[in-house]
Amino acid sequence: MTTLRDAAMTSKAWPFEEARRLMKRYEAAPPAKGHVLFETGYGPSGLPHIGTFGEVARTTMIRRAFEVISDIPTRLICFSDDLDGMRKVPDNVPDPVALREHLQRPLTSVPDPFGKYESFGHHNNAMLRRFLDTFGFEYEFISATEFYNTGQFDTVLRRAAERYDDIMAVMLKSLREERQQTYSIFLPIHPETGRVLYVPIKHVDAKDGTVTFDDEAGREWTLPVTGGNVKLQWKPDFGARWAALDVDFEMYGKDHSTNTPIYDAICAILGGRKPEHFTYELFLDDQGQKISKSKGNGLTIDEWLTYAATESLSYFMFQKPKTAKRLWWDVIPKAVDEYHQQLRAYPGQGVDQQLANPVWHIHAGKPPESRMVVSFAMLLNLASVAGAQDKAGLWGFIRRYAPEASPETHPDLDAAAEYAVRYFRDFVAPERRFRLPDDQERAAMADLVQRLKGWEGGLDAEALQTMVFAVGKEHGFEPLRNWFKGLYEVLLGASEGPRFGGFIALYGIDETVALIERALAGELAEAQTTA
Known part of the structure; x- marks a missing residue:
């Protein structure tokens, strides 16, 4: 009889393929730290978005697949780059003018415009954690500010000072000539203004672990690289974080792929072992253009969840992560119905098919029963012809078609009925074009x-x-x-x-x-x- 682990070792589902690749990392011996570490990063200059969900959801799928084939414990860290300076004032905050004086200060030093948290960075971190908790992700949170300030990064930062020239050699190859003249891997944080400074570094003392620079007023300063006095530029920070935490796996979008050799090289220079990578393709809008947070040309998490349940979004994220996918309103009904088709198929499948079924990965091997006796597409059409204003207007038809169904016994169908009315009202009704028959x-x-x-x-x-x-x-x-x-x-x-x-x-x-x-x-x- 084929066991779950046996089937997982040959499964063609991409999370298992990635898990097996990761397992080879420790064929010779288990990790000295006692676990395999997965990491995802978050830039808290804005609210969590659909890409954040995708990274954590997909990483979690690989993590669960790894746990089937290996007995090595796992951890997932969500790392917030909240020591970054605020480069521009967001448009969607109260009294944005009041934030202008805080430009270039670390996000955890910028006052919270919403007046609820210690800083704007703390506010956005809280939004991230609430976001992840809502979806039931199992993770540990690390703040870059805390990581730098409490000395957890100090060993690697001192090593970066010692091996400064080697890291700079890697970085300078990737920069334009004019940028090379002023670039340094270290960004000092001004002792008086608290701003993150993009200034040339005059001297790096490898022995003392200090940097010397002139601030914008021409005054010379010497600061230790430790204790949160400086931060690393984002590309060196990527590789240094891998070395400091001994990260085993991280995924990121295709737009990072050209930087992967840089991250890997810096990690190695700092004494780390590069992690396993997974590069996913980016999402496209209805015109086939890359989705951009600044352009607002894609769907947000809240927008998707206005019209469908979380599992449908997880299903969408599971499908072909290495293929660019159109992420627009019309993919939602299809994702809902395909997810429930897979749920209905799951109980009758053999173990090999179950491991290839997206719902195994969405629910960590314990998918629920689908109670969707009416498809989402059918609910949309019913809403159309019935002129339903709310889900109650659909339930009269549903009960006649499926007398055993009720909102209490079929909660997924009840929720879908409400989503369908909303989706019909906002997207279907405005586009309907009736014609006379020939x-x-x-x-x-x-x-x-x-x-x-x-x-x-x-x-x-x-x-x-x-x-x-x-x-x-x-x-x-x-x-x-x-x-x-x-x-x-x-x-x-x-x-x-x-x-x-x-x-x-x-x-x-x-x-x-x-x-x-x-x-x-x-x-x-x-x-x-x-x-």
Whole structure:
């Protein structure tokens, strides 16, 4: 009998492939620190976003896969780069003018514009932690400010001073000539103003572990590199953090991929072992452009969760992480329905198939039962024809179709009904375009009405689908999909739609007859033009 671990060792699911690659890191001996360390980074200059979710969710999937194939304990650290200077005042904070005097100060030294936390950095860190806790991620939080100030970084920072020339040689190769003239891996934090200074370093004393520089007023200062007096530029910081924490695995977006040799080299110079990397492709907007926080051309976490449950977003993140994916409103219904299709399939699958099933990775091997007896796409169409203003308007139809279902026994369906009404109102309704049927469609729809009026097969979705199919065949639609396309465009105002037999079963025989008769009378198209 194949065990879970045996199956995991040959599974082609990408989290297991990454986990096996990571396991090879310790083939000779287990880690001296006693665990395998996963890390994700966060820039707290803004609120957590969908990319933050993706990194932590995908890293967690690999972590859980690793725990199946190895007995080595694991940890996940979420590291916040909150010692970074505030380079610009965000637009979405109260009284942004008041923050201007704090530009270039570390985010943990900038007052919280919301007045709730010790600093703006502490505020955004709290948002990150609440964000991660909401999704049930298991992680440990590290603040860069605390990491630098409490001396946890001191050994590596002194080593960076000792090996300054070697690290600078790596960095200078990657910089333009004019940038090379003033660049240093160390950024002093001014003892008086508290600002992070981008100034040339006049001297690095490897023995004493100090840097000497002139501030913007021309005054000379000498500061120790330890104790939070300086911070590292972001690229050296990446590699130095790997060395300091002995990180075993970190993933990041494709936009970092050209810097990977730099991070690796600096980690090695500082006495560390480069971690295993995983580079994922970036998300695209509806025009195929890379999603940017500053442009606001993608979906936020809150926007996705306005229209669907968290698991659907996890499902989207699981799919093909090394392929650029369009992240736009219309992917949400598809993600919801595919997630529930996989949930329904899971109990009947063998262990190999289960490990390849996204829901195993979304739920760490313990997926729940799907209670979605009606698909999200069908709920959207039902909301359309029923004119539902809230989920209660859908439940009358759902109960007739599935008498065993209720909001209490089918909470995922109940939540989906509410999401569907919201999604329909905001995205489907504004785009509907009804048209009148042509002569062939009119004759076929009139025939369908008569057959439905004499129907005695109950609400059997498959039988109804067969009957609708037969009507299209008998009326000469070639290809047959043109018949269904006509039904969707005339009755639903869209070029695509559900299996029509299932729609009839859910909406009701009499209600479907009335809908078709209204369309044949021109009422749907007329209502559109007079709206």
